[in-house]
Amino acid sequence: MYKLHWQLKSSHSTLTCARYPELIGKEEAQVSAPLSELPEGAGEGTWLDISFSINRKLTDEQYRKNRDLLDKIKRKKSGG
Secondary structure, three states, rough: OOOEEEEEEEEOOEEEOOOOOOOOOOOOOEEOOOOOOOOOEEEEEEEEEEOOOOOOOHHHHHHHHHHHHHHHHHHHHHHO
């Protein structure tokens, strides 16, 4: 398994594949992923561009779960 070292600088993000945690810079975070999850041809020393997008469906589902749980906690505390 390669460790992916994530650099996030302003609006651009990149990942690099490395085997040694000593290679992590001060502004980097470490993410582990199996090589099978990386694009074909990716390996040690490969830099990957990444992007993020909001998963509205999962966000809304989790919001509802959290809201329901908070409502349950509030009812329990108020004796209802």
